[in-house]
Amino acid sequence: MSRGRLARWIHGAALALVAAYSVFPIYFITVQSLKTPQEDVFGSPFYVADPTVENYAELLAGPGTRVRGFVVLPRVPFVRWLANSAVVLGASLVVTLVAGVLVAYALLTPAVLLVLGVLAYPVAWEVWISLTSFASRAESRSFVGVANYRTMLADAFFWRALATTVVYFVVTTLAKLAVGVALALLLARPCRGRALVFLAVFLPWAYPGGVTVVAWYWMLNPPLITSYSVAVGHWKHAVDGVAGAGAYTFASVALFNIWRGASFTAVFLLAGLNAIPRELFDYARLETRSAAQRFRHVTLPLLRPFLALAVFLSFTTAFADLANVWMLTGGRVIFPVVGTYAYWLGIRSGEFAEAAAWSLSLVPLLLLALAVLFRWFDPPREAPA
Amino acid sequence: MRPGSVPHGPAQAPAGSVRRREILVAYALLTPAVLLVLGVLAYPVAWEVWISLTSFASRAESRSFVGVANYRTMLADAFFWRALATTVVYFVVTTLAKLAVGVALALLLARPCRGRALVFLAVFLPWAYPGGVTVVAWYWMLNPPLITSYSVAVGHWKHAVDGVAGAGAYTFASVALFNIWRGASFTAVFLLAGLNAIPRELFDYARLETRSAAQRFRHVTLPLLRPFLALAVFLSFTTAFADLANVWMLTGGRVIFPVVGTYAYWLGIRSGEFAEAAAWSLSLVPLLLLALAVLFRWFDPPREAPA
Numbered sequence: 001m002s003r004g005r006l007a008r009w010i011h012g013a014a015l016a017l018v019a020a021y022s023v024f025p026i027y028f029i030t031v032q033s034l035k036t037p038q039e040d041v042f043g044s045p046f047y048v049a050d051p052t053v054e055n056y057a058e059l060l061a062g063p064g065t066r067v068r069g070f071v072v073l074p075r076v077p078f079v080r081w082l083a084n085s086a087v088v089l090g091a092s093l094v095v096t097l098v099a100g101v102l103v104a105y106a107l108l109t110p111a112v113l114l115v116l117g118v119l120a121y122p123v124a125w126e127v128w129i130s131l132t133s134f135a136s137r138a139e140s141r142s143f144v145g146v147a148n149y150r151t152m153l154a155d156a157f158f159w160r161a162l163a164t165t166v167v168y169f170v171v172t173t174l175a176k177l178a179v180g181v182a183l184a185l186l187l188a189r190p191c192r193g194r195a196l197v198f199l200a201v202f203l204p205w206a207y208p209g210g211v212t213v214v215a216w217y218w219m220l221n222p223p224l225i226t227s228y229s230v231a232v233g234h235w236k237h238a239v240d241g242v243a244g245a246g247a248y249t250f251a252s253v254a255l256f257n258i259w260r261g262a263s264f265t266a267v268f269l270l271a272g273l274n275a276i277p278r279e280l281f282d283y284a285r286l287e288t289r290s291a292a293q294r295f296r297h298v299t300l301p302l303l304r305p306f307l308a309l310a311v312f313l314s315f316t317t318a319f320a321d322l323a324n325v326w327m328l329t330g331g332r333v334i335f336p337v338v339g340t341y342a343y344w345l346g347i348r349s350g351e352f353a354e355a356a357a358w359s360l361s362l363v364p365l366l367l368l369a370l371a372v373l374f375r376w377f378d379p380p381r382e383a384p385a
Numbered sequence: 386m387r388p389g390s391v392p393h394g395p396a397q398a399p400a401g402s403v404r405r406r407e408i409l410v411a412y413a414l415l416t417p418a419v420l421l422v423l424g425v426l427a428y429p430v431a432w433e434v435w436i437s438l439t440s441f442a443s444r445a446e447s448r449s450f451v452g453v454a455n456y457r458t459m460l461a462d463a464f465f466w467r468a469l470a471t472t473v474v475y476f477v478v479t480t481l482a483k484l485a486v487g488v489a490l491a492l493l494l495a496r497p498c499r500g501r502a503l504v505f506l507a508v509f510l511p512w513a514y515p516g517g518v519t520v521v522a523w524y525w526m527l528n529p530p531l532i533t534s535y536s537v538a539v540g541h542w543k544h545a546v547d548g549v550a551g552a553g554a555y556t557f558a559s560v561a562l563f564n565i566w567r568g569a570s571f572t573a574v575f576l577l578a579g580l581n582a583i584p585r586e587l588f589d590y591a592r593l594e595t596r597s598a599a600q601r602f603r604h605v606t607l608p609l610l611r612p613f614l615a616l617a618v619f620l621s622f623t624t625a626f627a628d629l630a631n632v633w634m635l636t637g638g639r640v641i642f643p644v645v646g647t648y649a650y651w652l653g654i655r656s657g658e659f660a661e662a663a664a665w666s667l668s669l670v671p672l673l674l675l676a677l678a679v680l681f682r683w684f685d686p687p688r689e690a691p692a
Contacts, residue, residue, distance in 0.1 A: 008498070011496060014493050015498070015500070015504045018490055018493060018507070018508060019507035022507045022509075022510055022511050022566075022570060023507045023510055025519050025522035025523055025526065026510060026511075026514060026519060026522060028522050028526055029518070029519070029522035029525065040531065040533060041532055041533055042534055043534060045535045103421065106421070107417045108417075110413050110414045110417065114413075
């Protein structure tokens with residue numbers, strides 16, 4: 001016999017021994033359960049010569065006493081005990097699950113309270129307020145249903161503000177994306193002095209907006225008489241004369257927003273570009289004929305999630321834009337964006353209920369934008385080609 | 386803001402206050418978990434510590450603070466020292482046996498062969514089978530309560546063991562055997578999982594680098610299994626020290642074999658000596674902490690500088 005075969009035999013024998021050692025007590029008790037009283041006393045403990053199921057049948061018999069061999073055994077209500085065990089098992093399972101779920105929710109409580117208190121409560125309060133006559137000049141606060149919304153929708157000014165807001169969003173977003181993508185592509189290519197240019201591109205975003213807005217205000221609407229006031233005044237009258245009153249203000253706010261926002265978009269997209277594996281661009285260089293093709297078929301699809309996020313950020317900036325518009329127009333309602341006007345209504349005029357209705361009018365648009373962008377950001381997966 | 390005025394930059398809160406606020410929020414979010422731990426773990430232990438310092442008992446007229454009197458009584462009781470010695474010996478014997486049997490079974494099962502799944506199932510059975518059922522088998526095997534054909538043989542054994550090693554030795558041996566039979570099953574399955582988690586290549590290298598299987602076991606298998614062995618020892622420790630079920634079931638609830646945990650139960654629940662029982666169970670805490678410290682050191686030793 002070879003050494004390998006001997007080792008295998010020893011291993012097999014050891015395993016058999018192990019199995020016997022592990023199972024023997026269970027085998028033993030099973031053997032005893034199949035014995036008659038006579039065999040119990042006089043038989044071998046290791047096997048059963050005359051198996052019987054009378055011990056099991058006994059379990060299912062009714063109450064009373066039983067003489068087994070030399071011993072008088074009281075019968076126990078085995079079936080009921082079995083049922084009790086099942087009930088205990090089921091009940092403890094249910095209690096464990098329920099308690100586990102309750103504990104899980106209990107552990108969540110502070111987070112839920114935080115979210116409810118900080119996010120849900122103010123929004124719910126605003127919804128409620130928009131259905132009342134709450135205003136600083138009102139004598140009492142009463143429920144008026146959708147009256148505020150009705151007034152708002154009947155107001156031509158609202159539709160002008162909404163249109164302005166949407167146009168403001170579309171114009172600034174397109175410009176920000178275009179400028180941002182261009183800046184990102186320019187910065188993506190290594191060259192000398194790139195770090196300095198990067199710093200310069202980042203400055204409009206990193207510099208405090210309250211400071212740069214002063215620069216733009218002085219550039220576009222010099223509040224004192226300066227050497228360039230006349231030139232700027234001619235421009236302003238030309239733009240307002242051609243495109244209607246407020247057009248120059250619109251353009252200046254949009255310019256400031258684009259100047260600031262494109263800076264952030266560029267840095268953001270540059271990070272996105274750097275996250276794309278270089279090899280993809282190397283393959284693209286082999287597979288495409290022109291830089292434009294490469295941009296359209298490789299860079300743009302790969303940047304899609306970043307672009308979607310940039311659009312969403314631009315969206316919230318434009319729709320909730322209070323700071324830029326307010327600062328550049330000195331708080332006057334020259335340029336009615338919905339968000340700014342809601343602030344004007346609520347805080348300056350004390351028309352809390354109407355202001356609430358105005359700001360809530362943006363919610364459907366916000367949800368629509370979110371739905372569209374999520375679809376764009378995380379499109380349904382196509383079957384692998 | 387007026388266009389002419391110099392605006393402020395974004396408000397910069399001092400870093401310290403932001404950090405403090407974050408810590409507060411973290412604690413607020415932790416609150417339910419902390420309450421749960423305090424309520425379910427700390428409160429009962431604290432209550433037990435407090436009770437152990439009083440005269441709380443079902444026969445006592447009132448409950449008064451008695452300081453360390455219960456501990457003093459316990460430490461002066463020769464029975465306590467016997468119980469403690471029994472407990473420690475019980476722990477050492479069962480743990481060593483469980484580790485030896487467990488490692489042997491795991492090594493046997495680690496080697497692929499036909500029918501291994503069946504043997505694995507058999508090895509797992511002692512642990513998976515309800516202890517209350519298998520204890521009946523062991524009770525019948527070791528202490529047949531009726532007259533059977535093997536009662537005389539077992540009786541001779543019992544008297545021989547008790548005669549040589551003192552009264553209670555046979556009971557001790559039978560409880561230890563049952564504990565080892567059940568525990569080694571779990572240890573084996575546990576260590577087998579540990580063995581399977583070790584990359585095969587290490588054993589292949591070991592085959593080239595060592596001269597014998599014993600050397601390989603000592604210098605490769607054992608060090609790699611160390612964290613699993615430490616955990617197995619700790620589980621064995623808690624089983625032996627808090628062992629109520631095995632001892633209680635095999636001795637029919639009589640105090641033949643005084644393990645500290647079982648006796649504390651006897652004192653508290655059977656005799657109504659709640660304060661004394663609390664002192665008895667708390668006497669295990671220093672040992673438990675010592676074992677934890679030693680095992681943690683073994684389980685996660687200070688890292689050596691790379692050779």
